[in-house]
Amino acid sequence: MKKRTVIITGANSGIGKAATLQFAKEGYTVIMACRNIEKSEKVHKDIIEATQNRNVELMKLDASSFQSIHQFCEEFKKRYETLDILIHNAAYFNHGAKYCVSDDGIEMTFNTNVVGPYLITCLLLDQLKKSDDARILNAGSNIIKHFFDPKKKIEFSNLQGENNDPKYSVYKMYCQSKMALMLLTFKMADEFKNHGIKVNALQINGATMSKETLQKVTLRYRLIARVQNRFFRPPSYMANNYYEICTSENYKDTTGKLFNDKLEIMEAAPKQPQGFIHDIKQVTGSSLYPYYADDPTMTNEVWEFCERVTGKSIDDYLNSYKEIENEKVETVK
Numbered sequence: 001m002k003k004r005t006v007i008i009t010g011a012n013s014g015i016g017k018a019a020t021l022q023f024a025k026e027g028y029t030v031i032m033a034c035r036n037i038e039k040s041e042k043v044h045k046d047i048i049e050a051t052q053n054r055n056v057e058l059m060k061l062d063a064s065s066f067q068s069i070h071q072f073c074e075e076f077k078k079r080y081e082t083l084d085i086l087i088h089n090a091a092y093f094n095h096g097a098k099y100c101v102s103d104d105g106i107e108m109t110f111n112t113n114v115v116g117p118y119l120i121t122c123l124l125l126d127q128l129k130k131s132d133d134a135r136i137l138n139a140g141s142n143i144i145k146h147f148f149d150p151k152k153k154i155e156f157s158n159l160q161g162e163n164n165d166p167k168y169s170v171y172k173m174y175c176q177s178k179m180a181l182m183l184l185t186f187k188m189a190d191e192f193k194n195h196g197i198k199v200n201a202l203q204i205n206g207a208t209m210s211k212e213t214l215q216k217v218t219l220r221y222r223l224i225a226r227v228q229n230r231f232f233r234p235p236s237y238m239a240n241n242y243y244e245i246c247t248s249e250n251y252k253d254t255t256g257k258l259f260n261d262k263l264e265i266m267e268a269a270p271k272q273p274q275g276f277i278h279d280i281k282q283v284t285g286s287s288l289y290p291y292y293a294d295d296p297t298m299t300n301e302v303w304e305f306c307e308r309v310t311g312k313s314i315d316d317y318l319n320s321y322k323e324i325e326n327e328k329v330e331t332v333k
């Protein structure tokens with residue numbers, strides 16, 4: 001059987017670690033893309049030992065740093081011809097932390113959770129294009145339900161060091177970043193339609209958080225998360241959803257969709273309010289996502305923001321690939 005290659009960002013803990021274990025067990029070549037190599041080495045070793053799969057590789061990737069992303073992608077391209085599955089699992093959610101920017105001057109949450117995945121995808125497009133069944137999966141969150149409130153919006157004016165929102169919180173920005181990631185999911189799915197690359201997202205509604213993850217948030221959030229943890233499923237449950245979406249024949253042609261935790265495909269809520277009962281149902285249920293995620297104006301804003309700050313346009317990559325393909329055809333003729 002042809003060995004398929006998967007990159008999982010943030011693979012050293014939680015859902016990413018559980019997914020690495022599952023893909024490794026199934027014989028995939030797995031790239032654990034982690035920012036802290038020292039910390040991740042033990043996890044890497046344990047997974048190889050547990051699965052006896054030697055094709056699990058640990059590579060350094062800091063999704064909040066353009067330089068690290070470029071280095072990672074260059075290194076990957078040198079070693080691997082093809083990429084079959086790309087899972088954007090890593091996320092910054094240090095709730096309670098102060099406003100801070102990445103080395104590239106972008107608010108840390110938005111950089112890690114949105115701009116990072118955009119740039120990684122851009123730089124790995126050629127490798128994805130070479131797969132006969134390329135699938136990208138974005139880790140979403142049910143926090144986007146806040147966008148059922150029509151007043152909620154992504155605050156583009158506070159993403160580049162402005163620190164101009166007295167009510168700024170990582171929690172609020174995390175919510176905006178996960179909405180932006182949905183907008184990217186749908187836009188990328190559309191852009192890649194004719195290139196055989198499928199792009200979907202999973203709305204995660206909770207997975208038990210490790211002690212280490214809880215240490216990243218302030219005491220107040222830690223206490224809340226400890227209570228939530230009692231009701232959450234283990235990370236392996238969501239990891240199995242990652243695995244299904246990225247490997248099952250059932251989803252071979254599925255693209256531009258948001259899945260809920262039961263692997264049902266969610267639909268956009270109507271733009272106009274439908275009345276109190278309906279509104280309550282959409283907030284408490286798991287079949288609808290806020291209309292905002294489908295709004296073309298917002299999609300363009302996120303897309304243009306990513307293009308501008310990274311200096312990379314996905315269109316250029318798709319077109320340059322087309323040119324390479326055309327040149328190949330010409331040469332063969």
Ligand SMILES: NC(=O)c1ccc[n+]([C@@H]2O[C@H](COP(=O)([O-])OP(=O)(O)OC[C@H]3O[C@@H](n4cnc5c(N)ncnc54)[C@H](OP(=O)(O)O)[C@@H]3O)[C@@H](O)[C@H]2O)c1
Binds near residue numbers: 092
């Ligand atoms: N658990 C939940 O209840 C829940 C709910 C909704 C959505 N989600 C989503 O599920 C995904 C996985 O979360 P989890 O619960 O498994 O949390 P987790 O255990 O804390 O995993 C997050 C991973 O992301 C990595 N990471 C953070 N910043 C990074 C960066 N700049 N570059 C590379 N890696 C980075 C972390 O690395 P370090 O170990 O080095 O920090 C860690 O490996 C995230 O996208 C999260 O938003 C989770």
